[in-house]
Amino acid sequence: MEYPFHEIEKKWQKIWIDKGIFNATDCSDKEKYFVLSMFPYPSGKLHMGHVSNYSIGDAVARYKMMEGYNVMQPMGYDSFGMPAENFAIQHNSHPRLTTEDNIDIMRGQFNSMGFGFDWDREVSTCRPNYYKWGQWLFKRMYEKGLVYRKKSFVNWCDDCQTVLANEQVEDGACWRCGKEVKQKEMMQWFFRITEYAEQLLDFSGMIDWPERVITMQKNWIGKSYGTEIVFPLEEGEGDIPVFTTRPDTIYGVTFMALPPEHHLVRKWLEEEKEGSDMAAFCDKVLKEDKAERSADDTVKEGVFTGRYCINPLNGDKVQIWVTNYVLMEYGTGAVMAVPAHDQRDWEFAAKYDIPVKIVIQNPEEELVLDNMTCAYTEPGVMVASKQFDGMKSTDAITEISKYIEAENMGKRTESYRLRDWGISRQRYWGNPIPIIHCDQCGTVLVPDEDLPVLLPDDVQVGKTKQNPLLSAEAWLNTTCPKCGGAAKRETDTMDTFVDSSWYFARYTDALNDDQPFSKENADYWLPIDQYIGGIEHACMHLLYARFFHKFMRDIGLVSCDEPFSRLLTQGMVIKDGAKMSKSKGNMVDPGDYIDRYGADTVRLFMLFASPPEKDVEWNDEGVVGAFRFLNRIWRLVEQNLHIVKKFHKHYAEDIEISRDIKELRYSTHFTIKKVNEDIRERMHFNTAIAAVMEHLNNVSSIKVENLTDNEKVIFAEAIAVIPRLLYPFTPHICEELWKMMGGTSLLHKVGIIEHIEKFLVKDEITYPIQIMGKLRGKLDVPASTPIEEIKKLALEVDNVQKHIEGKTVRKVIVVPNKLVSIVV
RNA sequence: GCGAAAGUGGCGGAAUUGGUAGACGCGCUGGACUUAGAAUCCAGUGGGAGAAAUCUCGUAGGGGUUCGAAUCCCCUCUUUCGCACCA
Secondary structure (H helix, E strand, C coil), rough: CCCCHHHHHHHHHHHHHHHCCCCCCCCCCCCEEEEECCCCCCCCCHHHHHHHHHHHHHHHHHHHHHCCCCCEECEECCCCCHHHHHHHHHHHCCCHHHHHHHHHHHHHHHHHHCCCCCHHHEEECCCCCHHHHHHHHHHHHHHHHCEEEEHHHHHCCCCEEEEECCHEECCCEEEECCCEEEEEEEEEEEHHHHHHHHHCCCCCCCCCHHHHHHHHHHHHHHHEEEEEEEEEECCCCCCCEECCCCCHCCCCCCEECCCCCCCHHHHHHHHHCCCCCHHHHHHHHHHHHHHHHHCCCCCCCEEEEEEEECCCCCCCEEEEEEEECCCCCCCCCCCEEEECCHHHHHHHHHHHHHCCCCCCCCCCCEEEEEECCCCCCCCEEECHHHCCCCCCCHHHHHHHHHHHHHCCCCCCCCCCCCEECEEEEECCEEEEEEEEEEEEEEEEEEEEECCCCCCCCCCCCCCCCCHHHHHHHHHHHEECCCCCCCEEEEEEEEEEEHHHCCCCHHHHHCCCCCCCCCCCCCCCCCCCCECCCCCCCCHHHHHHHHHHHHHHHCCCCCCCCCCEEEEEECCCEEEECCEEECCCCCCCHHHHHHHCCCCHHHHHHHHHCCCCCCCCCCCCHHHHHHHHHHHHHHHHHHHHHHHHHCCCCCCCCCCCCCCHHHHHHHHHHHHHHHHHHHHHHCCCHHHHHHHHHHHHHHCCHHHHHCCCHHHHHHHHHHHHHHHHCCCCCCCHHHHHHHHHHHCCCCHHHCCCCCCHHHHHCCCEEEEEECCCCCEEEEEEEEEECCHHHHHHHHCCCHHHHHHHHHCCCCCEECCCCCCEEECC
């Protein structure tokens, strides 16, 4: 017989929601705990990744509820964006309709898993009451000078008809559709995230972030210290600033390398005839997409522009080349090339026969130009560098920089790999950018009182190749808020990462119609105590959200510096050794398993199979194992219900207790301690659950018939503890068992159970005995035995005698309560 | 190439600060119950030797520190993840 999980789960899910136990109280006197799991795209189908994520979050939330915190665990939907648009196209409907349908389905699925979400705070990014405040934040950013528009080369996907962030290009292909990405020059809206680069490098506000994620963000931001040096052009107006971390090599510059996107190159191209070598080369390179250009096997190529600039330090004429290996986005978008001391420049110079000049000598072994096979990039002694000759190159970095600054040829500076965040998307299903273009007044912000700029419904989704918003003429044509003349709306919508960069704050005051959220609520709830999400968000979402948070702090919306105190990056769900995905055909539908075994079983398996930060291998037999365990508990309680009801909550006198029962009591309190520690200190639910399983085995081995009344009290306690310990993992069955046992309040109110230390004191200890590190015997002694006595007794053990025969015992080490080690 | 994490039975994984390696679960083997199956219960389960007591090998490989190492140190290998023409 299986336990009636179906009825039980439905029953308790209804009770919890009816009683509103997951509804958090704003600004209460109680201490708050904010648990947040990454909100999903409402696909209409819960998948195992969700189940894993939210099972972890719910375990934390429920445990904190038991501890008496005012817990908020909200849920919402990241519902703008291409997947929702594509979903509607496939179903021949409108994304507004399909999205709301899918949200209803998913809310039902979450409830059927028993996740404790506060539905009063539900957020969906495509609803006007949410995206209104996204537009409002855009405006505040604009006013702060953090928004700008520039013409730039962008990754363009023909198939999706949209611009992609560099991060959204994977191996030269669109991360969503997999089609090849091209380069296109367009006007784009940008957020000046680089303004916050320095602050984003400060991780001191994180209480508990995985080192891995911090390292990834640091690398992503990629700060380096160097010097900006200005090379004037030989002819005509203008100069070329370069950024270098190696100013010590400045006297070895033999050419200047520019990317085809460089503004000087664009200018020279206009001056030249079509079909010149330079034009042909630039065309060719620009057609290749960025990822391909920066792939490590790409051959370095270039064309001489026929122009020169002047090395400001020695007046040398320096050839200017257009190349495919310089990145427009990094530094100043120009490289002073020093073939003798940079491998990339070396390769390029060798290919095009450009001179090489040694300016740093290897102190170990003299460099001779004709014998060199690669660049010398190590530090050394300065040569051919005028007044700096003889200096250590490491010192010359500072000295030359000082000289450059003194002579007004440049300045010391920092450079970041991080680039500004292009947020323009030429798509329909996104948050409209609140901008109006007026022929008279130029770019005008939509006034606050006109927000939100509603996304029009009557557009032809998916029919047109261009942005559908261009076809919504009634919406597109408007009047200028400044001059009242005819004007057009901005048709770009925002990247959905913008929506997800501040949703956490909206949860603190999700229904507020007057502001994004009140300061009072935000100050009470933020920062988030525990955030749980996948590692894939390490560099994008988590960095963007930190940027937004810091911006919101700067305009006085929030007080704390960081949004997420603790971060848990949970592992993926694996099946047959690969990540579950549609393309691999190894998807498992959680719904099937909820129907067959119940939500508690699915949750239990997810948490038991591995620690949360590691991948979970989905295993059908393992699920059955989890189910079996719950059934064993159910039977145990049913069979002994009369004892539990009669004896639980009585006090056991320490008399007439058999050894077995004493051990059972030890097991009870040991398990309580273990479960609490595993959850509080490491969030290792797998070992916490294993401890309860072990305890169940201990309880099961007790013969009930022979127990005295006093012993039955201890036996009843051993059973009654189980639902209280498992509640965060399998809440439904635990509530039911607790009620069966006579419990009158819900388990989160009953609270955490703490162990009693005196029951963990053993009066007899088993010492393993090692001789030269090898286990040779065991010794049972009363706990009070003095160390000298233990030493004596250990040497008398039969098997020990056998092994020390004929040898000299040099030393006997007794580690109290642990072991005895004998050195011979 | 740089950076990070990891490598333990047939499998997922335990071993929190150096102290009985393999908890717990799955799988497998044998048994009980049953007309039979399912379910359940009992026993066993790292390799090798042995009737057993017990011995021996064993945490990717090699070396070291220690009474004692999966754990600490050095070298090598492998895997995963992140970054990478970053000037």
